[in-house]
Amino acid sequence: MDKYNLDTLCVQAGYSPKTGESRIPTICQSTTFFYGDSQAMADCFDLKSDGYFYSRLENPTVAAFEGKVAALDGGVAAVGCASGMSAVTLAALTIAGAGDNVLCSQAVYGGTFNLFGTTMPKLGIECRFFDPDDSAEDIEKLIDDKTKFIIAETIANPSIVVLDFDKIAGIAKKHKLVFMVDNTLATPILCRPKEFGADIVLYSTSKYIEGHAAALGGMIVDCGTFNFKDNPRYPSFNVPDESYHGLVYADLAVPFGTKCRAQLIRDTGAIMAPMNAYLSYLGCDTLALRMERHSENAKKVAAFLAKHPKVAWVKHASLPDNKYHALAEKYLPKGQGGMMSFGIDGDIEKCRTFMEALKLITQETHVADVRSCVLHPASTTHRQLSEHELEMAGVPQNLVRLSVGIENADDIIADLDGALKKI
Ligand SMILES: *Cc1c(COP(=O)(O)O)cnc(C)c1O
Numbered sequence: 089m090d091k092y093n094l095d096t097l098c099v100q101a102g103y104s105p106k107t108g109e110s111r112i113p114t115i116c117q118s119t120t121f122f123y124g125d126s127q128a129m130a131d132c133f134d135l136k137s138d139g140y141f142y143s144r145l146e147n148p149t150v151a152a153f154e155g156k157v158a159a160l161d162g163g164v165a166a167v168g169c170a171s172g173m174s175a176v177t178l179a180a181l182t183i184a185g186a187g188d189n190v191l192c193s194q195a196v197y198g199g200t201f202n203l204f205g206t207t208m209p210k211l212g213i214e215c216r217f218f219d220p221d222d223s224a225e226d227i228e229k230l231i232d233d234k235t236k237f238i239i240a241e242t243i244a245n246p247s248i249v250v251l252d253f254d255k256i257a258g259i260a261k262k263h264k265l266v267f268m269v270d271n272t273l274a275t276p277i278l279c280r281p282k283e284f285g286a287d288i289v290l291y292s293t294s295k296y297i298e299g300h301a302a303a304l305g306g307m308i309v310d311c312g313t314f315n316f317k318d319n320p321r322y323p324s325f326n327v328p329d330e331s332y333h334g335l336v337y338a339d340l341a342v343p344f345g346t347k348c349r350a351q352l353i354r355d356t357g358a359i360m361a362p363m364n365a366y367l368s369y370l371g372c373d374t375l376a377l378r379m380e381r382h383s384e385n386a387k388k389v390a391a392f393l394a395k396h397p398k399v400a401w402v403k404h405a406s407l408p409d410n411k412y413h414a415l416a417e418k419y420l421p422k423g424q425g426g427m428m429s430f431g432i433d434g435d436i437e438k439c440r441t442f443m444e445a446l447k448l449i450t451q452e453t454h455v456a457d458v459r460s461c462v463l464h465p466a467s468t469t470h471r472q473l474s475e476h477e478l479e480m481a482g483v484p485q486n487l488v489r490l491s492v493g494i495e496n497a498d499d500i501i502a503d504l505d506g507a508l509k510k511i
Contacts, residue, residue: 089159094277095376102156102369113152115366119143134333135350145354149362153369157297157307160276160375161289164312165345167353168305168360172272172292173199175306176239178352179268179290180204182344183322184236186212191230193220193240194480195249197292198470200239200270201477217480220244224255231259236321237266237288242274242281242419245455246429246465246489248403250412253419257285264321266314266344272296273427273456277379278420287314288344295456296425298371299378303364310345378458378494383423385500386492392501393430398508400486404428426492427455436485438511439464443488445507448499460493460500 089101103113121140123129131137140146150168158166169175180203184190192204194217204215216230220240238260242251251269260267268288269281275296281289291297293305316325316338325343328334329351337347353359360368383406390404405416405424416424432439443451443462452461453469463469466485470478478484492500 090162094160097156097159098277098376099373101159102154103152113149113366113369115362116143116148117362118147135335135346143362144357144359145349147359147362147365149369150360150365153293153305153360153365153372154307156369156372157276157291157293158309160372161271161280161309161311162282163289163309165310165342167308167310167345167348168293168365169308169353170306170358170360171304172197172270172290172294172306173203174356174358175290175292175308176200176203176270178348178356178358179288179308180208180213180237180239181211181352182348183266183324184208184213185324188212188234188236189214189216189232190236191216191218191227191238193218193244193249193251195220195244195247196239196241196270197245197272198465198473200241202472204239220249220251220256224259227256228259228263231263231265233321235263235265237268239268239270241270241272242279243405243425243427245273245427246463246483246487248405248412248427248429250405250415250419250424252415253281253284253286260287261285264319273425274420275375275379275425277376278383278423278425282311282313284419287311293368293372294454296379296382297375298368299375299457300367300371301454301457301459302371303367305360305364305368308345308348310342310348312342314344316343379423379425381494382426382456382492385494385497386424386426386428388497389490389492389500389504390428393428393504396505396508398433398511400431400433402428402430425456427489428492429487429489431484431486432488432511434486434511436464436467439486439488440467442507442511445510446503447506448495448503449490455489455491457491458494460495460503461491463489463491465489 132139154166269286289309291307325338337343387406393402449460
């Protein structure tokens with residue numbers, strides 16, 4: 089499959105039926121699997137042979153979707169999780185534990201910010217946030233021998249900061265550190281993080297990958313690029329896992345993915361549901377087409393808003409004067425996706441008037457599906473954050489997050505124009 093282009097992989101990768109089998113994956117709604125003899129089952133448990141034994145660890149429908157996303161990212165394996173947040177959590181816990189620290193970009197999704205800022209410290213994992221615009225030297229100062237990984241988003245949600253891959257990958261390589269990238273808003277169609285030095289790629293598949301706002305899901309892709317063997321940062325990959333028959337993960341072809349499944353998926357049970365995997369697999373068929381249209385539409389909408397007198401500022405990397413335009417030309421040349429943010433020229437009250445005047449574009453917590461939607465983070469998703477934290481996360485009070493869908497661009501623009509006139 090690897091030799092095919094991305095749009096081909098979208099529709100063909102992950103599942104190929106044998107004679108007489110269904111053309112698309114079936115929803116394998118079974119917790120458990122039959123084995124005629126106990127040795128065959130024991131071999132599965134020992135990871136000596138492929139096969140399913142319990143859907144908390146692996147399931148055929150989930151495997152089809154995992155195979156598709158792994159192929160799209162050029163990874164060696166993928167692990168389907170219950171949601172994007174569980175993917176970020178399980179990826180972190182696969183390598184970090186009490187006494188360790190991690191480096192996280194401060195321009196990340198609100199849920200990820202809370203996870204690393206509040207919940208991980210309760211488990212003894214310290215998070216050192218960095219400003220993605222800081223110099224490599226400044227970011228490096230945060231690293232010590234207890235640092236386990238660096239994490240950032242390709243296109244940050246909702247601040248729309250574009251990741252400087254070379255800068256962060258350079259730091260990670262120099263310190264032999266795992267580099268994790270949350271690629272949710274770019275998808276492998278617009279950017280393949282592996283090509284720019286990422287070792288682990290994370291997704292909320294609930295967004296563009298599934299595309300229809302029908303199913304929650306998360307994915308952890310092991311790019312197979314990181315050499316854990318004898319790296320003193322990662323003893324848990326180099327000593328036998330007594331909870332898994334003495335397996336030494338660093339010796340495997342899929343070290344991270346196997347450890348994640350064998351330990352974290354096993355122990356937390358946060359695997360993707362078969363029904364969600366089925367919907368996501370189908371949704372992903374059209375990912376390449378949709379990302380093209382999202383990007384085209386967003387480019388037109390951003391150009392319209394940038395000229396509008398009631399709009400104070402617009403952030404979309406397609407705009408030539410955007411701070412991240414040059415990075416987008418380098419890492420997102422095929423399009424910058426449908427997510428943007430803009431500032432209403434006025435206070436929270438004006439933001440509210442604007443949003444309530446929209447007719448086609450609806451107010452939603454969700455982003456990145458086929459339908460255009462808006463959100464005012466300061467009064468909704470980010471309302472737990474203090475004013476200082478809002479600034480740190482790049483979310484000022486007048487910020488409106490707009491997820492441009494795949495409707496006709498003229499209709500989207502007309503709706504925005506009508507609502508802006510009401511302010
Ligand atoms: C939505 C999102 C998440 C969380 O995903 P869920 O599927 O909602 O749990 C994580 N990262 C990014 C960048 C997101 O946009």
